[in-house]
Amino acid sequence: MPPAPRRRTWARAIVIATIAVIAALATLAFALPAAIVTHFLPANVAMTDLSGSLWHGSAGRLTVNNLDAGAVEWHLAPLALLGLTVAADVHWVKTAFVLDASVRISGGVIAAHDVHGEGPLQDVANFGLPAGVRGTATISMARLVADPTRVRAIVGDLGIAALSLQSVAGGADLGGYALKFGSDAVAADGTVTGRLSDTGGGPLQLEGTVTATPATRTGMISGTLQERGAMPTALAQELNGIAQLRGRDRDGRIPVDLEFAF
DSSP, X not given: OOOHHHHHHHHHHHHHHHHXXXXXXXXXXXXXXXXXGGGGSOTTEEXXXXXXXXXXXXXXXXXXXXXXXXXXXXXXXXXXXXGTOEEXXXXXXXXXXXXXXXXXXXTXXXXXXXXXXXXXXXXXXXXXXXXXXXXXXXXXXEEEEEOSSOEEEEEEEEEEEEXXXXXXGGGOOOOOEEEEXXXXXXXXXXXXXXXXXXXXXXXXXXXXXXXEETTTTEEEEEEEEEEOSOOOHHHHHHHHHHHHHHOOOTXXXXXXXXXXXX
């Protein structure tokens, strides 16, 4: 067994080496320009109008699959690089839609925590939303984990207020809705299921589920619809048309099953 002084010397050397590595990483993060991040982006992601440093930088224009994806600002955590992990607090903006999150990237897996923000749906309509959609979305996700092929975990809520669709009842106000994802939202095969409901006060009562299957890029909205008090004439007519096709249950609710692709 080596004498105690030698053990203390080795311990001191390890501490000094660790501090030196941390200092070097911090210096690199502060000194390297933000543009360095472009060398590590996936092929379908591009950043331009870059400013700042690797530690605290921003991109005035972000594109994903050649689609305008707004702008992004980040604060990097240099210590995470010791574990070959990229960790950062991210602030994302697309016109008036704002989103903040803490993000970690390791081994091709992206994990986001404390994801929160809100904004007009029309500002993110180019992400595949229906034409003429309007409303205000609110996002509050405790956890979101994904790899390039599928979502691995999702826990949190998505809310929409004052929803309207150009193709439904001439763009009438359809009210507010909430989509909730619990800890068991993702099945073993990657299928994601959330609980859908109205938030009250709108013209429609809605209860159901939204299921998305990444393997086939298809989804299903299943549940029941029912009138709530007075509603626009065009919406009442469309609802009556659905009731004639699908019928009603003993409580007057209309069953609905709507398939969609994404």
